[in-house]
Amino acid sequence: MNITISKPKSKKYFKPGYALKLLLPIFCFLVIQTGAQEYQAGAFKFTIPKQEGVSVNINHEQSQSGILLLTCRFTTTGSFKNEINIKWSSPLRDISGIWTTNANEARFMHAGLKVQANLASQAPVLAMYNDAGQNRLTIALSDAFHKTVLSAGINEDSSVLNCSAGIELTGEERNKKSYQVTLMFNDRDERYEEALHRVAAWWAAMPEYHPAVIPPAAKQPLYSTWYSYHQNFDEPMLLKECVEARKLGYTGIIVDDGWQTANHSGGYGFTGDWKPERLVHMADFVKKVHSAGMKCLLWYSVPFMGYHAEAYNRFENKILYKSDRQSAAILDPRYPEVRKFIVDRYVQALRSWKLDGFKLDFIDSFTNQSGDPPVAGKEADYQSVYAGVDALMSEIKNTLTTIKPDILIEFRQSYTGPAMRKYGNMFRAGDCAAAALTNRIRIADIRLLAGETAVHSDMLTWNYEDGAAVAALQFLNVIFSVPQLSVRLKDIPASHLNMIRFYTRYWLKNKDVLVNGKFRAYGPEMNYPVLSSEKGNKLIAAVYNDQSKPLLLNKPLVDIINGKTTNGVLVKLMTDRSYRAEIFDCEGKKIRVSRLKAGSGIWKLNIPPSGIACLW
Template sequence: MYSTWYTFHQQLTHEGIEEQCSLAKASGCNAVIVDDGWQTSDNARGYAYCGDWLVCGEKIPDMKAHVERVHALGMKYLLWYSFPFVGRNSESWVKYQDKLLFTMDDLAAGVLDPRYPDVREYLIGIYEKALLDWDLDGFKLDFVDMFRQPDNDNAEEDDGHDYLSVAQAVDVLLSEVMKRLRAIKPDIMIEFRQNYISPLMRKYGNIFRAADCPNDAIQNRIRTIDIRLICGKTAAHSDMIMWNSDEPADSAALQLINVLFSVPQISVRLDTLPESHMEMLTFWLAFWREHRDVLLHGSLEPHHPELLYPLVIARNSNGLIAAVYQDTIVRLEGLEPAKVVIVNGTRGDRIAFEAMEQMGTRNVRVISCTGKTVAEYSMEETRGLQVIDVPPGGLVVLRQIG
């Protein structure tokens, strides 16, 4: 996926979104998440203008036509909403200011109380209307974790609430959101952020994303692997990936390599990247797409959580992919598949593996971070400890011969 958040923050334009979508599609992305900013001309952050969810005409004059143009590129379109917030500068504030769990003066907004039936219907109606009017493909529902039982709560059912428990009301709200949106579009995508995910949340959404960690490849690795360990078949997504266009391409590649075992979300200005970075991005997204049956659906083996997962392996009957994130030895046990890939997720220039059994004669192909073959030869003795020169951000493919 491509995300507009780190690319634009709130300073969105329909031209800018469409330009990045065109470049993202060519690089290997199939969907875009348009984040905060589409609903307001104010770019000062905060949530004072949330609640009405009307498109800012200065930024996107015709939302339906804009979504159609993105669809024409071959991209799905997801839209961000701060799920529980209603801002002080919105017209909805007047209607719902007495139906809030609490207010947040620093954000100029309040959190709606889902124990009121009309509040739930108001929220569900917003998403239904957007889906029908603009033909969206999904929603990024943010800040669900802000629904909290108030301290010293004095709610009673006869004051308009039909539930006393906020958690129970949220369960009803989210269940109804999914039911009604799926009735319109069965494959609707709903993204939740890591702060409010758990195995239980799988019944409400189908995308779990790592919490924000911009330009922090290590945290992105930890968070995506943590999600994989609890999410079952729900899609696990990385936080939006960004990097400095002035850094070497093999350094920037680590941002992608660290989230190989999740769905990458890209959030950089693709039109400003040097050629080597675009080659790197296109190569690694192509690698991910080619091998996602192993990376996402194979048996996942994250090693040493106490060391922040320095080695992660995924395998199925078709292949094995190991990614090393520090100078460590990849232990290969038993009869390995015909294709073994070891990814160098370090700034060093070698990888080491130990084959506990003879893997047969292997063709060895070493590939750089931009997809160029830098060495190719055959290896007859594959049992025991082997060290192979692999450039930073690159990989080696060990393919069985015969």
Template sequence: MKGALHMKIGGINFVTEKEKGYTVALKKVNKEKDILEISIDITMKEKAVPKEVTVAWDLDCIDMQSIWNPLCGALRNIQPAWRPNILESRVGSGAPIHSLISASGKNRGLICVSDVKTPLTISTGVEEETSLIKCRVTFFTIPVNAIDTYSAKLRIDLRNIPFYDAIYDAEKWWSIDGGYKSAKVPECAKVPLYSTWYSYHQKFTSDELLEQFKIAKEYGMDTVIVDDGWQTGDNNRGYAFCGDWEVYAPKVPDMKKFVDETHKLDMKYIMWYSIPFVGKHSKAFEEFKDMFLDDPTKDWCCLDPRFKKVREFLKDKYVNAAKEWGLDGFKLDFIDSMRLTEYSHFNEPGMDCQSLEDGIEKLLKSIMQELKKINKDIAIEFRHKYVGPVMKKYGNMLRVYDCPNDIMKNRLGVIDLRLIAGTTAIHSDMLMWNKDDTVENAARQIINILFSVPQISVDLKKMNEDHLDMIKFYLDFWKENRDTILNGKVIPYNPEACYSKAAVVTDKCEIVCAYSSNSYKLKTNPDKLVLINATGRKEMYLDSEVSTGIHKYEILDCMGNLIRRGEIEVDVGVYKLYVPDSGMVVFSK
């Protein structure tokens, strides 16, 4: 039977829903204007796996037009309270942050929780009778270890600032107050790379791939990811043959030689593994049949990292591979598939923790620690949805979720991840397109993810010269401007419209990618300004609020061909510019 506690803090009425025998104390702990930081302290009568506790409050739905959170995807509209926007957060998925945004892109209420490990949800929805946004944070939504006390902080940011600045500040709050700082990013995670997934799936040989890698290197890619397929002769997808992680010799006769030959091309080599999956055709399936999280009768199952034996088995697989083959990194897939189900075990011999989230973190921590002993510059790629503050401690590459040929989802994922990732390298999902499409449409794939590290996954041997020239031009442009792209501040526009445009800015350079809006308001006087046109139209508008003097300019098409060169004096006003579809104009002093 749940009770309720009512109190008013900072002008907001809070209601706490809790079990009998639970004591919940809320207290304001900061003095910043328009930011309410509340300590939440929960005490239980006895030590046990905690039941759900909810902290709820209302906000007036005034000048609120959309929502944002790390997992919202394209669903950014405000939902009704009876079917609210719900964000799930735990170690293995998401992050505890949710934002309400105005039509002008201003923050109207950012909700953030300091505890980035404990399973919880944040939800918002509008109540029809009152036009109030019903806000709720519910803790312990998935079973955790037995406890008798719990503490966390709730941050409610109501400042009238750009929505992205409120998110950036929340990320700093996690990093500084919580110690969730990004792992060091190696050089091989900060260069364009070639992935075998979309171009080959599981059907390849090492000789075929080496020929592809030679072309990839020529056109600007310096790292490769060899994805699923190296460990099995089964090419029907699925994971029924995963688990033993032994090289399938007919595809790769000598893995060490394959890696060495890739290194001779001056390319780094990253290998794919599915962390949790063990297939019924593997030797490991029988050994671990009592240590699965899900239905053991399936074709493949999820290992349970709460068992120490599971963690040691997985860690040793990666350590041995790094030592024996000289790998430069690991693409560790499907961490978010580790979920408790009706088949999951509790309090079993061999478990050294009952919380799945603790088990996941123990696993990742041991993997990173041991691999760094072998190679201090080891690359570890994680994928959307497991992208929260804990993940960036143990992975130094965060990739957008699989979205083949989907420029909008890739764009959304890149920008959303840039907002919360700190200094972690953000990677696009692998890029692929139809070889018979126009070069302008193919270029849009790269432009939409330009503010991430590009991963290319087309068969370069089948691309025509225009497509290859475009890849070379844009990857060279990316490398030339890498410092700005990776270290500059990303400023996205119109989140409710899946970002109509975005800019990355430093003190000296601004690079703008226009997706649906073909105008850009210039408020500073950078040494270099680049406007890239992915709108499908052939003109862009520069709306200058400042007089910046005389600039040289070059207009280039998407293959790098020079269309026009000249000088222009920029004063306050609007300038119409001819910019080819998927091309750019570069202003310099």
């Protein structure tokens, strides 16, 4: 991997037609040899702290569309220290929230915010917005490979926003003579979702992050065995689920952890060999899945070599660290032998079993260990773990797509950043069993930066004794993503099955609007109480909290989902538009028809909990 991260030649992310202010291009070039240097660029004051033996060439330009790109090229006569720092400040004006890819970070404005990212975890971006959801300042780094830290804090004396970017260089990067990084600054007055879309497009235009092709099957609903069976299943059980799921509109099954071992005590002690001990006749099983009209994907924990695996001793000296809690070691991808072993296992499975895809798990375990990794031995062809992971994932993707161009490759949050888009075509929300709100937050977070990459929900499960309207909340909270279902279809009540059938059919009918339309995620600091998507002449909106502001009906066709346990949704009509509204409950029963007249102001549509209104 070339560790010099440069800004792309493409200027597609500049859109002068959207310009809110007309600024002539500003070009500034300076060389810093000693001491910290401060300089001004528009509203930003930058500082590069002193680093002995390092010179910094800085080139920044501001387009007519108002986006500032600052490129820093660091050159050294020796070796770099661990970290490069860039600091800046700007006036804190009309900012009430800060969005990052880490939903565990508070999203209201507070004294000190920090997001850490690398190629296998999160993404280096901060989006600051006001209470109307308008962008006030979005910042992104071109380097999404190395460990980076973006931080923002309030200077209490001056109400100035103090920010910094730290990039940690490891392995061979420290010995390079130069390193280059570009920062994007966008203070355009536009929706924060649009600002993040520009960041995603900026990254996607860079050769080092060029996204993988998305096959149509990546945006089809799937059945997963994880929550419904964990490691306790057999072939007849799964084939019955395939038959039932296909009737409901699901087109594939992900066979999760457990297929590779007859042990079901939990942990990952039996990973690494990847021999089908539970589904012994795997090729025959996959053939039967295909006969049921379903695709078959298998789960693999990419970095794990279980303590009980036959291959453990072979790689005992080529590991990054051990995890006794997981009963497994983390393989070291800097060694070509390790990469070849992993890739060969997948190639063998694809060719021998005729798989349709892979659920590749725990990739973030390569890079989340504390402290420095062990020094790579002579057999390693990389010193940097990030470079090794990039090589491994590139080899997996390139090899598998050569054999089967439409292979499905799923990754799980938080390894859903720009680098990961080039290796896989499906991003799934992180595990959050039966947590509808959390699932909603996570699919929305991924969608805001995913571009065309398919965004999947975490697997849907719930308590079978709940009413259908409560169970439906699991589905409705993720309706703007591709649903993955994980309940035992023969065990759930008939009302639950009716609900799944109704909303899966609705999703399939409206998929293009739901997952390919213009996506809006209102109120990140309030956990996205309203989500919507529009395409062509149709708007679909889901309301998850009782409202203080009505939905504006501004399309000829509007579907309104009541994704909460209380009755009714507030809507506001345009002065020139009337609607006929058909109201359905969560099982698909039409319960009333209403008429909304133009110019009649705000209405409370009497939509039942987990129900939907279809307006035209």
